[in-house]
Amino acid sequence: MFGSTILLVEDDLNDINLMLLTLQKLPFAVKTVVAQDGIAAIDYLENCPAQALPRLILLDLNLPRLDGLAVMHQLRRNARTRRIPIVILSATAEPETILRSYHSGANSYLRKPVNAETWQQMVPRLCRYWLQLNELPPAQL
Numbered sequence: 001m002f003g004s005t006i007l008l009v010e011d012d013l014n015d016i017n018l019m020l021l022t023l024q025k026l027p028f029a030v031k032t033v034v035a036q037d038g039i040a041a042i043d044y045l046e047n048c049p050a051q052a053l054p055r056l057i058l059l060d061l062n063l064p065r066l067d068g069l070a071v072m073h074q075l076r077r078n079a080r081t082r083r084i085p086i087v088i089l090s091a092t093a094e095p096e097t098i099l100r101s102y103h104s105g106a107n108s109y110l111r112k113p114v115n116a117e118t119w120q121q122m123v124p125r126l127c128r129y130w131l132q133l134n135e136l137p138p139a140q141l
Helices: 013-024 038-047 068-077 095-103 116-133
Strands: 004-009 030-035 056-059 086-090 108-111
Touching: 004 013, 004 038, 004 116, 013 030, 013 116, 030 038, 038 068, 056 068, 056 116, 068 086, 068 095, 086 095, 095 108, 108 116
Parallel strands: 004 030, 004 056, 056 086, 086 108
Antiparallel strands: none
16 A cells, blocks of 8 residues: 555664664655654554554554553554554564563564664565555444
């Protein structure tokens, strides 16, 4: 889908900058909104118009003010946001954390790569799938 919006929920400035640079190189248009903590993410989603809701949320788990699992829990309880795909991007590889993420409503869990080259290969694939190939569920009837 062209003209899609991504909500990037990340507090690490290096990761934010790398993601923004990578997204700018995509062969299709993407608007990226950045929230640097969980509260800012929830506020953005509660206050944006329905037609401006993001098509994808990229969510870090270790966030200030409200962690990623709590953010996901709130989003999945809200009728407006419960169907937005959430991809966890985290450096954590602990099986318990991964399992808790899926139980909390994650659609995918990706470990943050340790180098920029791997990141720049992974992100376009991720975005192509979620923004161009994946069919969103129809609106409630």
